[in-house]
Amino acid sequence: MLKFLKKAVKTxxxxxxxxxxxxxxxxxxxxxxxxxxxxxxxxxxxxxACPANALTVTTNLKTGMQQWSLFLGQCIFCGRCEEVCPTAAIKLTPQVQLAAFSKEDLYQRSDFPIQNCVVCGKPFAVQKELQYAQSLLMQAGQYQDEVALQQQLCTCPSCKREQNITQSQRIQLSRQLREQQS
Structure with missing residues (x-):
């Protein structure tokens, strides 16, 4: 025992x-x-991108909101979320002391409103994401008419597909009419 105490005092x-x-x-x-x-x-x-599945998204169609959630108890601090975020909304901090009194304190949550399709009325995307796409396209000079772009962005993929099918049928019909006239 004295040997141990001597070593502890020396160290x-x-x-x-x-x-x-x-x-x-x-x-x-x-x-x-x-x-x-x-x-x-x-x-x-x-x-x-999260390999630990610490990030989740749930959609509540009744409220028209999408909830983004980060559970720090499952996070492995790999930094993949920070790397892939297009708007730099996630930053890793040097904070390591994450002790909490309850499990609920280890969650970070955010709610985002969902956009409904202007054609069929079904919810399909987060409004902020569509606004971000619109601003990028306008800055790049891809579109001159902001109202037409917003109309196109606020249409769900299935309605866009249906509109494109209809247009292709019209093209086919016009080709047949031209061939008959010749």
Missing amino acids: GVVTGQDPLVPPNLDKNFRGKPEHHPEQCIGCAACIN
């Missing part, structure tokens, strides 16, 4: 003062992800 303190003094971390350390809902467009790119 000194080897543990840190972690709860009282923050740990000395490298500048590239990846800690707690911080979500900024004002920048987020709800595209779910981060959810597809």
Whole structure:
């Protein structure tokens, strides 16, 4: 026993003062992800990239909202969400002290309104995502008519498909009419 005490006194303190003094971390350390809902467009790119399935999206059609959720208890702090986010809405912080009194404190949540199709009225996408796409297309000079672009963006894929099928049938019909006239 004396041998052990002698060695302990000689070695000194080897543990840190972690709860009282923050740990000395490298500048590239990846800690707690911080979500900024004002920048987020709800595209779910981060959810597809998360290997730990710490990110989830649930859609409530009754309220017309999509809920984005990050559970820090499952996060492995890999940084994939930060890499794939097109609007830099997720940033990894150097924060490592994540102790919480309840499991509910380990969640970060955000709600986003869902856009309904202007043709059929069914919900199909997050409004902020469509606004983001519209602003990118307008900045790139792809569209001159902002109203027509908004009409096109606010139409669900199945209604767009149906409109395209109808147009292709008209093209076929006009070809047949030209051939008959010749």
